[in-house]
Amino acid sequence: xxxxxxxxxxxxxxxxxxxxxxxxxxxxxxxxxxxxxxxxxxxxxxxxxxxxxxxxxxxxxxxxxxxxxxxxxxxxxxxxxxxxxxxxxxxxxxxxxxxxxxxxxxxxxxxxxxxxxxxxxxxxxxxxxxxxxxxxxxxxxxxxxxxxxxxxxxxxxxxxxxxxxxxxxxxxxxxxxxxxxxxxxxxxxxxxxxxxxxxxxxxxxxxxxxxxxxxxxxxxxxxxxxxxxxxxxxxxxxxxxxxxxxxxxxxxxxxxxxxxxxxxxxxxxxxxxxxxxxxxxxxxxxxxxxxxxxxxxxxxxxxxxxxxxxxxxxxxxxxxxxxxxxxxxxxxxxxxxxxxxxxxxxxxxxxxxxxxxxxxxxxxxxxxxxxxxxxxxxxxxxxx
Amino acid sequence: xxxxxxxxxxxxxxxxxxxxxxxxxxxxxxxxxxxxxxxxxxxxxxxxxxxxxxxxxxxxxxxxxxxxxxxxxxxxxxxxxxxxxxxxxxxxxxxxxxxxxxxxxxxxxxxxxxxxxxxxxxxxxxxxxxxxxxxxxxxxxxxxxxxxxxxxxxxxxxxxxxxxxxxxxxxxxxxxxxxxxxxxxxxxxxxxxxxxxxxxxxxxxxxxxxxxxxxxxxxxxxxxxxxxxxxxxxxxxxxxxxxxxxxxxxxxxxxxxxxxxxxxxxxxxxxxxxxxxxxxxxxxxxxxxxxxxxxxxxxxxxxxxxxxxxxxxxxxxxxxxxxxxxxxxxxxxxxxxxxxxxxxxxxxxxxxxxxxxxxxxxxxxxxxxxx
Numbered sequence: 001x002x003x004x005x006x007x008x009x010x011x012x013x014x015x016x017x018x019x020x021x022x023x024x025x026x027x028x029x030x031x032x033x034x035x036x037x038x039x040x041x042x043x044x045x046x047x048x049x050x051x052x053x054x055x056x057x058x059x060x061x062x063x064x065x066x067x068x069x070x071x072x073x074x075x076x077x078x079x080x081x082x083x084x085x086x087x088x089x090x091x092x093x094x095x096x097x098x099x100x101x102x103x104x105x106x107x108x109x110x111x112x113x114x115x116x117x118x119x120x121x122x123x124x125x126x127x128x129x130x131x132x133x134x135x136x137x138x139x140x141x142x143x144x145x146x147x148x149x150x151x152x153x154x155x156x157x158x159x160x161x162x163x164x165x166x167x168x169x170x171x172x173x174x175x176x177x178x179x180x181x182x183x184x185x186x187x188x189x190x191x192x193x194x195x196x197x198x199x200x201x202x203x204x205x206x207x208x209x210x211x212x213x214x215x216x217x218x219x220x221x222x223x224x225x226x227x228x229x230x231x232x233x234x235x236x237x238x239x240x241x242x243x244x245x246x247x248x249x250x251x252x253x254x255x256x257x258x259x260x261x262x263x264x265x266x267x268x269x270x271x272x273x274x275x276x277x278x279x280x281x282x283x284x285x286x287x288x289x290x291x292x293x294x295x296x297x298x299x300x301x302x303x304x305x306x307x308x309x310x311x312x313x314x315x316x317x318x319x320x321x322x323x324x325x326x327x328x329x330x331x332x333x334x335x336x337x338x339x340x341x342x343x344x345x346x347x348x349x350x351x352x353x354x355x356x357x358x359x360x361x362x363x364x365x366x367x368x369x370x371x372x373x374x375x376x377x378x379x380x381x382x383x384x
Numbered sequence: 385x386x387x388x389x390x391x392x393x394x395x396x397x398x399x400x401x402x403x404x405x406x407x408x409x410x411x412x413x414x415x416x417x418x419x420x421x422x423x424x425x426x427x428x429x430x431x432x433x434x435x436x437x438x439x440x441x442x443x444x445x446x447x448x449x450x451x452x453x454x455x456x457x458x459x460x461x462x463x464x465x466x467x468x469x470x471x472x473x474x475x476x477x478x479x480x481x482x483x484x485x486x487x488x489x490x491x492x493x494x495x496x497x498x499x500x501x502x503x504x505x506x507x508x509x510x511x512x513x514x515x516x517x518x519x520x521x522x523x524x525x526x527x528x529x530x531x532x533x534x535x536x537x538x539x540x541x542x543x544x545x546x547x548x549x550x551x552x553x554x555x556x557x558x559x560x561x562x563x564x565x566x567x568x569x570x571x572x573x574x575x576x577x578x579x580x581x582x583x584x585x586x587x588x589x590x591x592x593x594x595x596x597x598x599x600x601x602x603x604x605x606x607x608x609x610x611x612x613x614x615x616x617x618x619x620x621x622x623x624x625x626x627x628x629x630x631x632x633x634x635x636x637x638x639x640x641x642x643x644x645x646x647x648x649x650x651x652x653x654x655x656x657x658x659x660x661x662x663x664x665x666x667x668x669x670x671x672x673x674x675x676x677x678x679x680x681x682x683x684x685x686x687x688x689x690x691x692x693x694x695x696x697x698x699x700x701x702x703x704x705x706x707x708x709x710x711x712x713x714x715x716x717x718x719x720x721x722x723x724x725x726x727x728x729x730x731x732x733x734x735x736x737x738x739x740x741x742x743x744x745x746x747x748x749x750x751x752x753x754x755x
Contacts, residue, residue: 018579025583032610039609110425111418112432126736127729128690130697131704135729138711138721323595330697337597350605357598358590365593 036351043348051347052077058342062250062334073343080339081360087256087335088322094261095321096314099268106273117269124266130327133259137331140251146242155235157243163254166235167247173230180220187219188212252333256325264321268314275310276302308379312372319368323361336360447726458719466726467719470710478706478727481546487538491549494527498556506742524560542620548731550702554620555689558628562688563681565628566635567674571665573640584636591633596691599626604698623695631688638680642673675750682743686736703728 005012040047052074059069064082067075106117124132141160144150149157149164157164188208195206224231236246279302287297326337337357344353403409407416419429450465454472461467480488501523504516531553533539545553572584591599603622611617646669654664674681696705707724710716 014577018577021579021583035612036609039613042613105428108425108428109418109421110428110432112436113428116432116435122737123729123733126686126690126733126740128693128704128732130693131725131729131732134704134708135722135725138725142721326595326597327694327697329597337595341601344601344605350609354598354601354606357601358594361595361598362590362593365589 045348047349047351049352051349051352054347056343056346058346060334060339062253073347076339076343077336077356080334080336083333083339084322084325084328084335084337087253087260087325087328087333088318090257091260091264091321091325092318094257095264095268095317098261098265099317100272102265102269103272103276106269107276121266121269124263125270129259129263129324130330132263133256133327133331136255136258137251140255143251149238149243151238154237157236157238157246159243160251161248162251163249164236164243164246165249166233167245169232169234171230171232173227176227177220177223177231180223181216184216184219187215191215250333252328252331255331256328256333260321260325263324264317267317267320271310271313271317272306275306278309279305311375311379315368315372315375319365322364326361458716461719466723467716468723470716470720470723471727474710477547478703478710478724479547480549481701481706482544483546483549484540484544487540490530490537490540494530495552497523497526497530524557527556542618545620546701547706548703548728550620550695550700551689551692551732554624554627554692554695554702557624558631558688558692559685561628562631562635562684565632566639566684567670569632569636570639570643573636574643588633588636591630592637596627596630596694597697599630600694600698602626620700623698623700627688627691627694630691631684634684634687635681638677638684639673641680642675642677643669645676646673678750679743679747682739686739689736689739690732703731 006016007013053072055070056073056076057069058076060067060076060079062083063079064086065075065079067079102117102121106114106121108114140162143158143160146159146161149159151157155166188211191206191211192208195208199205234245236243238244283301283305284297287301292301325335328335329338329341332338340353340357344350347353404413407413420426446465448465450463451468452461452463452465453468455461455467455469456473458467458470461469476485476488480491483491500516501520504510504513504520510516529535529537531540531545532542569584569588572580573588575581575584600623603626604619607617607622650668650672651664654668659667693702693704695702696708701709707728710724711721
């Protein structure tokens with residue numbers, strides 16, 4: 001074999017290039033490893049994840065599970081992760097609602113409302129999210145002091161320490177109500193299957209929607225009153241200096257939630273608008289010619305086709321929202337990144353803390369893309 | 385059959401056209417069609433009008449009519465409206481950060497030169513286009529020399545950069561660098577060579593999978609660990625590298641979408657013409673793929689420019705940082721919270737909105753293939 005083949009033959013050239021690339025990469029990694037171990041030794045830092053079991057001597061005021069200053073760093077990370085999930089879930093629900101409403105309204109032939117929605121969408125999309133988060137936070141902090149709380153019907157109170165809302169009180173027997181809700185849902189699914197099978201076989205229709213609504217709402221309500229109302233709402237009341245009772249939503253959580261949901265909502269509204277526009281007008285007209293009423297046309301013809309376009313970018317917006325919630329660190333909402341930052345400053349374990357960030361967010365995005373691939377495969381089967 | 389005649393009417397001339405019903409033309413017609421066509425529409429119209437009535441006049445009162453425009457400190461802002469008195473003494477800090485005042489002209493010149501540099505890139509029908517293109521390509525170097533110093537200009541360290549200028553510098557550098565890196569990554573992801581492909585996939589997925597903020601932490605905390613102690617990279621440079629790499633991972637996916645849309649026939653035809661890989665990409669595939677990807681590319685640019693505000697979290701004072709500084713300044717505390725942010729928001733809005741409008745127009749004018 002002649003040496004010149006190494007650069008004249010395409011396959012050999014590719015092989016040589018890849019080997020060189022791997023060697024170069026190995027060299028860079030080796031240099032990094034050597035430098036890092038030297039630097040760590042010089043700084044006197046031990047590497048490894050053992051520090052996760054050490055005591056974290058700081059408080060976290062926003063927490064979903066038990067945590068105090070004697071808990072471990074590992075538990076602090078879990079608290080932070082749960083806070084990230086909390087704001088992400090709340091944000092996703094609100095952003096979806098805002099996005100769908102705004103997307104439909106922007107297509108409305110009402111000039112005034114479509115202009116107003118356009119201004120909202122364009123302004124929110126073109127201003128940095130961080131600015132919006134800090135802005136909402138400042139608004140929350142300039143609310144009146146606790147003593148002069150703004151009250152909404154004496155049940156919800158707004159002040160500069162957050163929003164005080166009624167909190168549910170669970171007494172004996174409340175779990176039965178949740179069981180009733182679950183039973184209602186399962187019953188509805190069974191009825192829906194039976195109704196579809198019957199419609200396929202005989203063409204007779206069955207009002208699944210109304211029956212389902214009655215079962216899902218009615219059953220738990222009946223159980224609720226039969227058991228003597230085991231779930232109550234404890235509303236906050238004004239005390240002499242402070243508000244008593246109820247649950248407090250911190251200004252940081254409120255600000256982050258408002259900013260994330262309005263920002264992502266604007267992006268979702270564009271996705272929804274594009275989705276609806278992607279369904280050709282002929283589909284609506286054909287449905288009308290077949291005798292479908294407008295509501296049915298929307299539900300059975302337009303929406304299923306629009307959702308096929310909407311869902312993939314929608315999931316990536318959900319992922320973006322979750323990743324953007326890490327901006328919480330700017331206003332001190334104690335999410336994963338914010339708590340990790342505190343731990344990093346206390347323990348100095350930079351590599352480990354940042355690797356935990358990366359693992360958590362990477363697994364989130366891998367799960368999302370797995371879902372998207374599954375969904376794409378599913379709708380690809382429906383397509384003919 | 386004389387009855388049949390009753391159905392016909394013959395006339396030698398056309399009747400003069402009658403005017404359309406008054407309710408369907410002009411202002412009234414427009415309002416009936418666009419505002420009051422149905423009950424739902426009427427309800428929406430009334431709701432929007434109410435919203436505008438509640439929001440717009442108070443906002444104008446606050447921002448303009450009831451605002452204070454002069455004064456030395458926040459205490460001079462006595463009215464109910466906005467306090468714009470800070471603009472007079474602080475706007476320079478807002479725009480230039482801690483850049484030495486006697487050298488502001490260098491920043492201004494860099495911004496002014498940006499106009500022709502951009503114009504020659506964006507528009508085809510300008511005079512002296514050939515020389516203009518050279519200028520556009522050389523612009524980043526010229527701007528860097530102007531801002532940092534050298535060639536007889538006094539040097540200014542990058543920690544003096546701040547305010548909106550910092551956002552512009554970081555954003556422009558990111559935009560200029562992320563496009564070529566993104567193209568290479570996208571090509572690499574579709575390469576036949578498995579090592580290249582896997583490396584590109586891993587790079588893209590990691591950078592797209594984590595929030596930018598964790599990458600900035602990497603730039604600040606970890607990068608120093610990776611380097612030998614005697615090497616120290618400038619903080620701004622490190623941050624700019626991370627923002628650029630982050631944007632190029634997104635750019636790569638946008639361009640990959642464009643590449644996938646190019647039909648196999650284009651590749652086969654180029655190979656049949658005897659073009660090599662790089663010739664095929666440069667002359668045939670990329671021009672078409674980039675054209676399709678323009679909306680996505682501009683969206684990535686907009687995202688990147690907005691993301692430059694994140695530098696505040698790692699302690700650099702961009703326009704948001706300057707706003708926060710002013711808000712906590714004892715002389716202005718409590719008076720300028722909303723005003724500073726409003727101004728910063730307007731700056732970003734103007735730039736990002738023009739970019740998105742430009743991309744929509746370009747998309748329309750380039751949409752030649754589908755007509």
